[in-house]
Amino acid sequence: MGNLNFIDKLPHISECKQILKAAAMLDAILMPEWEYRYYSYNSQWDTNEQMASMRDGQGDHYFAIFSPNGLIIKGFDKEYELQHKVDRSDVVKRVPEAFNTFLAEPAFVMDQTTFCIWSVADQEGWSAGTVLGDHEYELLEILVGGAKYYHAWAQDYYEIALDIKLVEQVFDMKPINEDLLQQLNDELKLSDIEGEIAEIGYPDKDLNV
Template identity: 30%
Template sequence: MTAVDLARRLPDIATVRALSQSFAVLDAILSPEGYATYAFTSRWGEGEELASMNNGSGDEYSIVFTPAGAFIRGFDHESPMSPFGDDDFGTWPGLIESVPQEFAAQVAEPAFCQYDLTGGLFLAATVCMWRLNGDPAWHTGDIDFPPAPRTDDPDGSTWMFDLLADGTPKAYRAYAADYFEVDVDPANVQHVFEHRPLTTDLVRRINSDTDLAALTETLETIGYPHA
């Protein structure tokens, strides 16, 4: 799967936002010490919110929700499409050339960039998608994907965004079992996916080593309701 295929699988902007918040809340409960993979910031910028994924190994994605729509950037550091494979640290041809002007600030966002050998910034991206509020679907650039060595997932879109594309409590439980090595009760995950307010009892059921009070600041950052 490439970003082109992923663009067909992703739900609408509102659903992507809601799922991103749910992932961030569950990760925060399961990893109160700060090793969460998923995060959400409801006050990223003026009228903007940020959903993010960081696996701690150099791979990450960012989804910026703006008044105009949403912009997605993903970076798989082992992808043959990585800017590190280009002498000038340029993005893969076609990746960002057709990004609408409404998301120009996100393409140039320093938080999504890394430094080249001269100290200049370049966009760290192997995946780029966007959707304006009036669009019926997500968009990508006109890209000729590399034929090898990863023809099944050349840009990292499959593994980086699979949880978001699946968007089910079952998929999150499978991720949690693999990453946190815990078996989360399906009803508790469903509670968070439905954006019902967190309670002290629910938090304890998900992770007995933390409590609601300890998560207050994180939940306010995410913008998630709690008792």
């Protein structure tokens, strides 16, 4: 199937934000050492901007920016680049001017880009610069699979038994309390992750999404 079939499955911007916050929050709990986490989220990236990212430690990654203009995501699939001649100009063609600052951000390693998709605020649907197959968007499967996808992935990656009901609570944005935290990682106290909760912008009794 073509890329439009995949990106047509992607949820609304607000749901993407919730999913990526949940993944980052769970990673922060399950893996306290930041350098070993896949998912991260910074709700205070810049004025009116929030940033989500994924790094697998092997080179594959994506960066996403939520702003008043909408949501744009660029990703890099190392295997795809090795198998195809990737022209970055083709990948980012048609990106609206409203996202130009994203394309110019050095931290997002734009010279390593195999896909770029975006959803403009107040408009329906998603767009892409280059037509790719579903497999080439594998890094974004969490946006389609949600809690179920994260649950299966985390059990494999972290080699743990994980109650999917706990994962679903986090994906539903249930505030983290000591009880929920202890069920996810009994080596942590709430005070240990207060910084992550604030950075992610995850809801807490003292915080809002």
